Amino acid sequence: MASAVDIGLAADVRREGRTPEFLRVSLLVPDDQDVVTVPTGTPIGSAIDLMRRHDFDQLPVMTVNSHVVGTFTYRSFSQGLRHLRAQDDPLSMPVEDLVEDLRFVRAADEVSAVLGYIETDRAVLVGDEDRLLAVVTAADVSAFLWRRTRPFVLLQDIELAVRDLMRSSCTDEDLASVVSAALPGGNDERAARLEDLTLSELFTVLLHGTSFGRFFRTRFGNNRHLVRATLEPVREIRNKVFHFRDELSAEELQRLLDVASWLRRKILIRGGAR
Numbered sequence: 001m002a003s004a005v006d007i008g009l010a011a012d013v014r015r016e017g018r019t020p021e022f023l024r025v026s027l028l029v030p031d032d033q034d035v036v037t038v039p040t041g042t043p044i045g046s047a048i049d050l051m052r053r054h055d056f057d058q059l060p061v062m063t064v065n066s067h068v069v070g071t072f073t074y075r076s077f078s079q080g081l082r083h084l085r086a087q088d089d090p091l092s093m094p095v096e097d098l099v100e101d102l103r104f105v106r107a108a109d110e111v112s113a114v115l116g117y118i119e120t121d122r123a124v125l126v127g128d129e130d131r132l133l134a135v136v137t138a139a140d141v142s143a144f145l146w147r148r149t150r151p152f153v154l155l156q157d158i159e160l161a162v163r164d165l166m167r168s169s170c171t172d173e174d175l176a177s178v179v180s181a182a183l184p185g186g187n188d189e190r191a192a193r194l195e196d197l198t199l200s201e202l203f204t205v206l207l208h209g210t211s212f213g214r215f216f217r218t219r220f221g222n223n224r225h226l227v228r229a230t231l232e233p234v235r236e237i238r239n240k241v242f243h244f245r246d247e248l249s250a251e252e253l254q255r256l257l258d259v260a261s262w263l264r265r266k267i268l269i270r271g272g273a274r
Contacts, residue, residue, distance in 0.1 A: 025114060025126060025188055026107040028144050030238050036063045037132070038095055040069060045091030046127045047072050058123050060132055061096050068129045070099030073122075104128050105136075115141070154256040155199070158234060161263035162202050163194045165219040168270060174215060177264075182208035200235050219267045221271055 009090070037060045038047050045061055051074075058073040071074075072095045080098035084090055103117040105124045117124050128137035167175065173174050179197070182205040194202065206216055212224045220227045237252050239245075248256075 009010075018035045024107065025105055025109045025111060025124075025136060026261050027112065027125065028136045028140045029107075030140060031141070033134060035060070035134060036099055038072065039064065040094065041094045042095045042097060043091060044072070046093050046097045048091070049079070055138065058102070058135065059095075060135065061099050061203065062132070064152065066132070067128070068125065069096055069124075069134055071102045071125070072099050073102075075102040107133060109271065111141075147196075149235075151253065151256060154260050155234070155238055155241060157201050157260045158263060159202065161260070161267060162199075162206065162231075165204060165263070165266055165270065166194060166202070166216060168221045170215040177209040178208065178215065179205050181211065199238055201237065203231050219266060220265070230259060230262055 017255050036050070036054060036056065038050065042061075045065070051057070051059060060068050060071050062068055076088070076098050079100075081090060100121075102121055103124045105114045105117070105126060107126050114124055114136075118136065118141060121136055123137040123256060125132060125135055131194075170178070183197075183201060197205070197260055206212065206220070207224060207228055212220075212227075217224070233255055237248065237256060240252070241248065
């Protein structure tokens with residue numbers, strides 16, 4: 001029968017990946033991962049059923065002494081079928097007869113050194129034959145990179161949307177005057193290139209004095225207090241992200257999602273008003 005083996009994964013893998021300044025394999029392992037394995041002798045049909053239930057593409061196969069003898073995968077199964085006779089029942093065969101050898105890597109290895117193995121085999125095993133710590137898949141890599149990059153993508157969307165709405169609110173000449181008024185010491189060249197302003201400066205220009213009521217309310221809405229309350233938290237979140245202070249909380253990430261959606265609606269409304 002199949003077994004789910006929790007071997008203190010998070011703690012063990014994190015201890016082996018002690019250098020935080022580089023992207024290590026240990027960081028790719030989901031915190032709640034249990035290593036699901038099957039013992040030798042498990043019928044292939046049972047292994048496939050287990051993989052379907054868990055949405056896995058691979059299962060390490062282990063002896064009673066917890067020694068990894070190989071990994072059963074859909075690929076190893078399909079390749080093994082070519083060598084079976086017509087009268088053979090592959091689903092009743094022991095799983096160890098149709099396995100492949102996935103690469104073992106250390107938790108402390110740099111991700112750049114193992115990405116090629118993951119790209120080729122869709123997974124690597126963390127640890128060694130006698131101490132399996134984790135399985136890292138291509139899906140784990142994608143999930144990790146998306147978690148890390150999503151705040152940057154959202155902040156980019158927010159900044160580009162604010163610039164777009166501000167540009168569509170007034171002429172280049174008017175834009176130059178409102179930038180100069182909001183940012184003393186500025187110049188027309190900076191005003192002509194909103195991308196040269198920081199996100200904080202963009203918000204300052206947007207919400208400055210009579211400029212909002214005269215120009216920007218047509219795109220952002222009449223209530224400047226609401227606009228300020230919506231956008232202001234993004235300043236601190238942006239600083240936290242770009243200065244790598246810490247990972248964003250769920251609430252902070254949701255704030256970025258809400259602001260991006262709010263701006264997207266403003267752009268859609270502007271397009272419908274044309």
